[in-house]
Structures are given as C-alpha cells and as structure tokens.
Amino acid sequence: MIVKADTTEKKIDVQYYALLREERGLSFETVMTIAQTPKELYGELQKRHGFRLPIERLKVAVNDAFQDWDSPLQPNDNVVFIPPVAGG
Amino acid sequence: MFQISTSPIDEVALKKRLENPKAGAFVSFEGWVRNHHEGREVVLLEYEAFEALAQSEAEKILQEAVSRFEIEEAICVHRTGALCIGALAVWVGVTAAHRGAAFQACQYIMDAIKSRLPIWKKEHYANGDSGWVNCQHCASHSGSDNHHVDKSLGFDEVHYYERQMRLPEVGAEGQATLKQSKVLVVGAGGLGSAALLYLASAGVGTLGICEFDNLEPSNLHRQVLYHASDAGQSKCELAKRRLQALNPFIHIQTYDKKLDLNNIEGILNHYDLVLDCTDNFKTKFLLNDAAVHFQKPLIQASIYQYEGQLQLYLPNGDSPCLRCLWPEMPEADCTGTCEDVGVLGAVPGVFGTLQAMEALKYLLGLPTDLNRHVLMMDLLTSRVQKIRQIQNPACPICGENADRESFLTMMNGNAEEEIDLEIDLAACSREHLNAFQWVDIREAHECLQDDFEALLVQQIPLSRFNLEISTLSPQHAYLVFCQKGIRSKKLVRVLRQQGFTKVYSVQGGVKQIQNWLKAPLQ
Ligand SMILES: [Zn+2]
Ligand SMILES: [Zn+2]
Numbered sequence: 001m002i003v004k005a006d007t008t009e010k011k012i013d014v015q016y017y018a019l020l021r022e023e024r025g026l027s028f029e030t031v032m033t034i035a036q037t038p039k040e041l042y043g044e045l046q047k048r049h050g051f052r053l054p055i056e057r058l059k060v061a062v063n064d065a066f067q068d069w070d071s072p073l074q075p076n077d078n079v080v081f082i083p084p085v086a087g088g
Numbered sequence: 089m090f091q092i093s094t095s096p097i098d099e100v101a102l103k104k105r106l107e108n109p110k111a112g113a114f115v116s117f118e119g120w121v122r123n124h125h126e127g128r129e130v131v132l133l134e135y136e137a138f139e140a141l142a143q144s145e146a147e148k149i150l151q152e153a154v155s156r157f158e159i160e161e162a163i164c165v166h167r168t169g170a171l172c173i174g175a176l177a178v179w180v181g182v183t184a185a186h187r188g189a190a191f192q193a194c195q196y197i198m199d200a201i202k203s204r205l206p207i208w209k210k211e212h213y214a215n216g217d218s219g220w221v222n223c224q225h226c227a228s229h230s231g232s233d234n235h236h237v238d239k240s241l242g243f244d245e246v247h248y249y250e251r252q253m254r255l256p257e258v259g260a261e262g263q264a265t266l267k268q269s270k271v272l273v274v275g276a277g278g279l280g281s282a283a284l285l286y287l288a289s290a291g292v293g294t295l296g297i298c299e300f301d302n303l304e305p306s307n308l309h310r311q312v313l314y315h316a317s318d319a320g321q322s323k324c325e326l327a328k329r330r331l332q333a334l335n336p337f338i339h340i341q342t343y344d345k346k347l348d349l350n351n352i353e354g355i356l357n358h359y360d361l362v363l364d365c366t367d368n369f370k371t372k373f374l375l376n377d378a379a380v381h382f383q384k385p386l387i388q389a390s391i392y393q394y395e396g397q398l399q400l401y402l403p404n405g406d407s408p409c410l411r412c413l414w415p416e417m418p419e420a421d422c423t424g425t426c427e428d429v430g431v432l433g434a435v436p437g438v439f440g441t442l443q444a445m446e447a448l449k450y451l452l453g454l455p456t457d458l459n460r461h462v463l464m465m466d467l468l469t470s471r472v473q474k475i476r477q478i479q480n481p482a483c484p485i486c487g488e489n490a491d492r493e494s495f496l497t498m499m500n501g502n503a504e505e506e507i508d509l510e511i512d513l514a515a516c517s518r519e520h521l522n523a524f525q526w527v528d529i530r531e532a533h534e535c536l537q538d539d540f541e542a543l544l545v546q547q548i549p550l551s552r553f554n555l556e557i558s559t560l561s562p563q564h565a566y567l568v569f570c571q572k573g574i575r576s577k578k579l580v581r582v583l584r585q586q587g588f589t590k591v592y593s594v595q596g597g598v599k600q601i602q603n604w605l606k607a608p609l610q
C-alpha cells in the first residue's frame with residue numbers, strides 16, 4: 001500500500017520556552033507548515049531560525065499534553081517546545 | 089448548643105433547658121477561674137475568643153459528641169471578658185439515658201473545647217504583670233511541648249494565625265495540622281527564600297533547610313531572606329535566624345551540607361514533604377530519585393529568566409516523576425544557571441511562593457492537579473499553561489522495572505563522573521596538592537573580595553580563556569576554580585577533551601578553598 005504524503009499546508013500555533021524563546025526572540029507565533037509531526041515541524045523551524053538544541057534535548061507538548069515526536073499534527077494544533085530548566 | 093457569653097453564666101437555667109423525660113442521667117462540668125497558674129498568683133482573668141471560628145468549631149465538637157456517645161443533648165457556654173477568681177468560666181451539660189455515656193461525652197466535650205477552640209486568656213498576676221495564655225496550650229499541661237505566650241512578644245501563637253484560621257479550609261484543625269507538619273526545603277536561594285518565608289509564617293511546625301553556600305552580594309536581588317550586611321556568611325544559619333524572628337513558634341532545623349547519595353535518606357526520613365528549590369540538575373535528579381525511592385511527596389520548581397515550571401510528585405499514586413519526562417539527566421550546558429543567563433528576582437519569588445502554596449494545600453488535604461500536570465508560566469507574556477503528563481511505565485525510577493538497584497546505579501553513575509573531574513580539597517593531603525598550579529577562572533568583578541595570597545594563583549577569566557589557553561601546558565597539573573565549582577567543572581570537561589589529562593575542578597569553588605585554607609595543617 002502506498003501512503004501519499006499530505007502536502008497541504010496547515011496552520012499551527014507554536015510556543016517557545018527558555019533557550020528556544022531566547023533564540024527565536026518571541027514566545028509565540030503562528031506558522032503555516034506541511035510538517036506531519038512535531039519532529040518535522042521542529043526540523044523546519046530549526047533550519048529557519050538556527051536553534052542550537054537538538055531534538056533529543058527537548059520535549060514537545062501538543063494541545064496541553066506531552067506527546068511523542070512522531071505523533072500526527074492536525075490543523076490548528078498548539079505545539080509547545082520545552083527545553084529542560086534548572087534555575088532556582 | 090454552644091454560646092459565647094459576655095455576661096455571667098446562669099447554670100440553673102441551662103440545666104432547666106436540658107430537662108428531658110428520656111434522660112436517666114445528667115452530668116455537668118464547671119470550669120472556674122483559679123488563683124494560680126504555673127506557680128504565679130493570678131488575681132484576674134480576661135477571656136478573648138475569635139468568635140466566628142470558636143462558634144463553628146464548638147458546634148462541630150457537640151455534633152461529634154452526639155454521634156460518638158449515646159446521649160440525648162449537650163450544651164456548652166464559654167465566658168469572655170474579665171472574670172474574678174472563683175467565677176464560672178465554662179459550663180458543659182450532657183443528658184443521656186445512662187450515666188456512662190453522659191460522663192464520657194461531658195469529658196470529651198470539655199477536652200475538645202480546651203484544645204480546639206481559639207480562645208485566649210490574659211492572666212493578671214499579683215505582682216501587676218499580665219500575659220496572654222492560649223487555652224489550647226493549657227490543654228496540654230501534662231504534655232512536654234508546652235510553650236506559652238512569648239513574654240517578649242506579648243501575644244500568643246493563635247493571634248499570629250488568626251486571619252488564615254478564618255478560612256474554612258484551615259480552621260483550628262488545619263492550623264494544628266500545619267503545626268505538626270515537617271517540611272524540608274532544599275536550597276535557600278531565590279525559590280527557597282520565597283517558599284521558606286511563607287511556610288514559616290503559615291506555621292509549618294518543623295522546617296528543615298538544606299543549603300551549603302555562603303551569601304554572595306549577587307544573591308541579594310532575588311534571595312529576599314537575607315540582608316546586604318549578611319554577605320559572606322552561611323546562608324543556612326542566616327535563613328534560620330531570619331525565619332525564627334519571623335515566626336518564633338516554629339522549629340527550624342538546618343543542614344549546612346550538600347545533599348548526596350550517602351546523607352539523603354537520613355535527612356529525608358525526618359520529613360513529610362520536600363520542596364526542591366535547587367538550581368542544578370544534579371541535585372534535582374538526586375532529590376527526584378530519592379523522593380520516588382523513599383516515597384516522599386516532592387514539589388519541584390525550576391526557573392529560566394522570566395519563566396518557570398512547577399510540578400508535584402505524590403507517592404502511592406499515578407503521578408509522574410521528573411525522570412518520566414527526562415529519563416536521562418540533561419547536560420547542564422543545554423540550559424543556563426542564574427549566573428550565566430540572568431534572572432529577575434521576582435521570578436523565583438513567584439515560583440517559590442507557588443511551591444509554598446502547593447505545600448500548604450498538600451498539608452491541609454486540599455486537592456491539586458499539579459501531580460499530573462506541569463505548570464508552565466511565562467511571566468513576560470503572562471501566559472500560564474498546564475501540560476498534562478502521565479506516568480511513564482518505562483521510567484527508570486518510578487516505572488514498572490525500577491527497583492533499589494536502578495536507584496543506586498543511577499546515583500553512582502553520577503558520582504563516578506564527578507570524582508573524575510573534581511577534587512575535594514578536604515580529602516587530599518597538602519603535599520598532593522602542591523603539585524598543582526591554581527587557576528582562577530572567575531571574572532575580574534567576582535574576585536574583588538577574595539585573597540588567596542597563600543596560593544600561587546594564575547588568573548584567566550573564563551571569558552578570555554580561549555585567548556589565553558596557550559599559557560597553559562597540557563602536561564602540567566592544574567586546579568581550576570570558580571565561585572561555586574560549576575563553571576570550572578564544565579571547563580575541565582572541555583580541557584580533558586583537548587588533551588589536558590591532569591586538570592581538575594575544585595569542588596565547591598571558592599568557599600571550599602577558604603575552608604581548606606582555614607583548616608589546620610594535616
Ligand atoms: Zn496553661
Ligand atoms: Zn518516573
């Protein structure tokens with residue numbers, strides 16, 4: 001069976017925390033993307049903005065719940081990229 | 089029926105009210121004003137009640153008596169205002185079918201009234217002195233922990249908590265619960281300052297503080313427990329002094345040491361609840377692993393510049409732990425410490441206060457959902473998010489296959505790496521250390537107060553290290569230090585990769601060097 005990749009663009013809300021927020025210079029943006037998963041989305045944004053953190057050092061939450069990097073993205077999803085923080 | 093009365097109690101009328109053909113027994117108790125208390129001659133008493141709370145609590149007590157004992161009815165009246173010696177201060181009357189239940193219920197009511205009602209008495213002594221005494225304390229005259237009103241303060245403990253005891257969720261019972269609670273706060277920095285202040289003032293009976301740093305001037309903008317004139321002193325002792333002055337009615341225990349695998353169980357054992365107010369992954373993960381392993385509830389918070397995260401681990405449930413999300417401890421360099429990236433003092437203030445709030449909720453038995461969510465807050469945008477998290481069955485610490493072995497392996501893994509990069513001065517002979525060249529990598533503004541003339545120290549600020557590294561030789565032995573030992577350890581890791589095999593970081597940084605210089609020669 002051949003699964004055809006869905007190439008239609010969808011609107012995704014993206015939030016950045018900690019180091020990512022600093023590197024991006026903002027904490028929230030809406031992007032148009034063809035990314036199918038949070039992993040693809042991060043790859044895309046990393047290329048665009050030069051984020052230093054590799055995906056292995058981040059967690060992702062979709063619609064207020066932690067999710068796998070390979071879970072499918074739906075239009076209008078809210079995606080949050082979260083680096084670990086330790087300050088006190 | 090319960091009543092607070094400002095006029096003399098009419099016990100005859102009260103007895104009449106209790107008349108009941110089903111009653112075969114009537115028992116009454118009268119509390120009189122006596123002329124001595126703890127060896128002092130008393131001439132007059134003034135009673136004061138926090139009425140709303142006394143009323144609701146007393147009604148609860150009478151209800152309890154009715155449901156516990158087979159009685160018909162119970163009445164209690166308590167006086168307020170000024171009373172002379174011999175005056176009737178409190179009256180309890182109980183009717184029942186049989187005398188046994190009446191006797192038992194009467195005693196139960198009176199004991200509970202004494203120990204649970206927010207009623208104080210001011211004793212006027214023969215020598216002209218006077219003092220407030222909490223009747224709740226009088227209830228435990230036979231007990232050992234019987235501290236009365238602080239003479240220098242002139243008011244009693246219950247006055248201190250009056251406003252929070254007004255809350256139905258707290259009340260006299262909740263306040264008593266807080267007093268019996270034992271909470272350990274690890275880290276008395278930005279988060280810890282805020283958390284400790286609110287836990288102490290809320291009346292958490294036993295507060296443990298674990299902190300090994302000395303106060304630095306750069307701490308003051310966010311560590312609001314301390315005064316500018318305290319710089320250089322042990323934070324643990326300073327915190328204790330400040331909190332004891334804030335609330336003299338609580339007990340404060342200090343641990344002026346770094347938590348490690350060997351001491352953590354002994355310390356955690358004494359507490360019902362632990363707050364992680366630390367600023368580094370190593371202690372955060374050690375605390376997390378130990379909390380899961382020894383089944384202690386843990387409230388964790390971490391901040392970064394203008395934002396922070398908060399979560400709660402509860403044992404015996406399905407609440408996830410820190411390793412459910414981060415099975416491996418993250419590298420310290422993928423995020424910054426407050427020293428590197430900067431922080432506004434109000435941010436740890438907010439999160440430390442949230443930790444105190446969660447702690448009080450936990451102790452008072454109020455519900456929370458932060459045991460299944462991570463609370464994330466960006467204080468720049470005022471964005472607040474709760475992100476759902478579930479327990480990870482594959483978690484190396486709380487998952488299905490986790491056991492004591494995995495806890496020890498995990499912690500020993502950290503310990504081994506440590507030993508290799510760091511040197512504990514106290515554990516080395518002076519002769520051994522003579523072979524090393526000391527390198528101070530702090531920035532110029534950090535080194536103003538310190539004087540290490542006794543040592544031959546080469547100064548290479550970290551910001552210029554790459555430019556000056558050619559002055560160092562990979563064959564030489566170096567002891568690299570910074571303020572705390574965090575930056576130096578990071579640097580040593582890098583230098584090892586560049587072929588420096590005999591370079592070590594000084595564990596604990598400047599404070600440890602100072603202690604070591606002060607210690608007598610071995
Ligand atoms: Zn007494
Ligand atoms: Zn876990």
